[in-house]
Amino acid sequence: MRITGIKAHHFSVPMPPGRVGGVGRLFKRDWIAVEVSTDAGLVGWGESHHGQAPAAIANLVDHVLGPQLVGLPPHPAECWLRIQERYFRTHSPGAAAVMAYSGIDIALWDIAGQAAGVPVCVLFGYAPKRVRAYVGGHNLTYQPVDDLVAEARRWREAGFRGMKIRIGRGPAVDAEAVRAVREAVGPDVEVFADVNARYRLADALALLERIGSGTLGWLEEPLAVEERAAYRRLRSRTSQVLAGGENAYSLRELEDTVAWADIIQPDVTKIGGLTPFRDVVAVARLWGVRVVPHAMHSVIAQAATLHALAGLGADTWLEHDPGVDPLLWQAEGPGLVIRDGWAEIPDRPGLGVRPRLAGLEGYPGTPGPSYGPTPLAGADEDPGR
Template sequence: MASEIVALSARVHTWRFGERPREIGTGSILRRDFVLVRVDLADGTVGYGEAFHGHAGTAVAEIVNTTMQEVVVGRRADEMLAVREETRERFLLASGMGGFVFALSGIDIAMWDAFGKSAGQPAWRLLGGAEPDAPAYAGGFTLGYSTPELLVADLAGLAERGFTAAKVRVGDGFEADAARVRAAREALGDGFRLMTDANLGLNYDTSRLATVLGEAGADWLEEPYPPGRRDAYEALAALRRVPLAAGENIFGADAFGQWIASGAIQVAQPDVSRVGGIREAIRVGHLAQAHGVRFVPHISHTALNHAATLTAMAAVGSKDFFEADPTAVNPFRHDVISGGVTVAGGRARLGDAPGLGVAVDEERLAAQFPGEAGSPWPRVRR
């Protein structure tokens, strides 16, 4: 029998970029924030999870450190479903407080990590998953707005590192977007897969870009509109010019079910640190598979999220793309937090280490990366 949870806690950690990433549709982010969730078991096992910060990571941590205590503490480490159901009934369906989805996500991930460690098994195996090995595409904060020449140079560098696919940002004008995509396709050839991301919307007729992307053979156009405009997704998807992708801002399998069934998206992209955790992402994966929709999860900041993402993919038997963070420096991926997913030769893999297989240096995190309040995204004036 799984050990009992005797403690639950959360805190925000922040890393300021030495050089801020190039601008994308939502601006240029100031820093990496994440909410570290910790569960302690009676047998001494410690599990960790990553909850998405949103625009107020301290608020998410507060939910974990207060209200969620009575939901989680005292349960067994394998009672993820009970935690999910109580959270939904009390705080999501009744009160509609979105911060609880982020909190639940981090808690669910931490519980799977703790349960796996306590059982001496990797979480993906406890979930009955296939071997966690998938092709990787370069995503994250890379490839923001730039000239076609600079983009081609960036893509060539990624190709040299073994990537055969990457995500290009669009949204700073039709001519600039079209020129970047066409230059990338011409320079990299048909063998290199191109994804595009508008980051919640374009300031021009989206169907024009969809035509260009279709001609370039792009895998998808991600978030051409804000999530409140599902009807616009449906109308654009009906043109069948390019597959549409979304999901990092869609919360819960119930909502995904509506998006998938309506034909609004052809690529489902839940983020395990936002959607409700590993188990909820798996639900989305099964819905997607049942409707012939691709399941390509979105990633957040740390090795915890990345390992949980590939765990969810393995659990549904997905061999589609894993979104890799190819940035040269990310201390939350290969320093104070490390392990989990290995990306090499254009593929992402998880090993057989118990839980998520991720090491967390809490002492250094507290000393070197104290959390900041407020939003990491500055206001964008349009």
């Protein structure tokens, strides 16, 4: 079997006006689905994170990385080594190329599973099973506290036992939001908070002084990823469980995260796909950290993440966005099952889902970023981002 074509399908679905997510105002939802075809008739699907330059990511798939693999057998790890030798070795990987390659790698694993007639997780040596799902993505964001509490209660009613709120409006406002949600959802629900690097070190310490170190299941990305010294100072001054790593694009960058984080959060659509993710799972055992992946929203990214989760222990979670646009969630044939706070790893060959592109024709990809910085309403101080 040989690879005959690699193509990125980029769509930009508009968001309702006024939506604000962890990284600012949401203009649209970009989606880069990667299709790999073979001369055996098997077709695999993957997803590349769109970053802040989705058209560039799609271009890297179509014109830089993809053409180097056409004509080769679709073995995922062999292809990874080829790209490593031909491209990454001389030019260093870089975030955009690694995000782009992630979609190709995931599609190759989809093909490998289909060819073997088994789910991707079985190729890795693990069994399909169900895993806990928490509410992440563009939910529980920068609303008035009453709205936030009402939304948190709705997710609890829907069966979720983990949920993540977005903070970064400043320690006083954030502490109030954390306390209100924590109190509203009850002791059997874990509450996490994601700062998306909106804090300075002093803000993070001030928040923890207000809420204590045991209130949150984890505090995610309080500082900018390159503020390594500040992260080490934060680590030395709190026992709060800290999480990060969704913006690491290699094992080496994740190693920097391990210097301060208890939980690492590699994303299969950003770290280079499932091939490097397998290495992360192995090394994380040596590092002694939990792995709870960051996960984007489409049916492909969620399916790939689920197969990756099969190799992790009971202390991991699927990050799930129940508010995702239905167009990105639709499948040809059976879709993913996420119910009562649990997600099932598909037990069908390959990823076990095929995306349905019908209805997306009207939303061709646009080149600009999906989101942009914006002042946060209700902030008690300028978070400086």
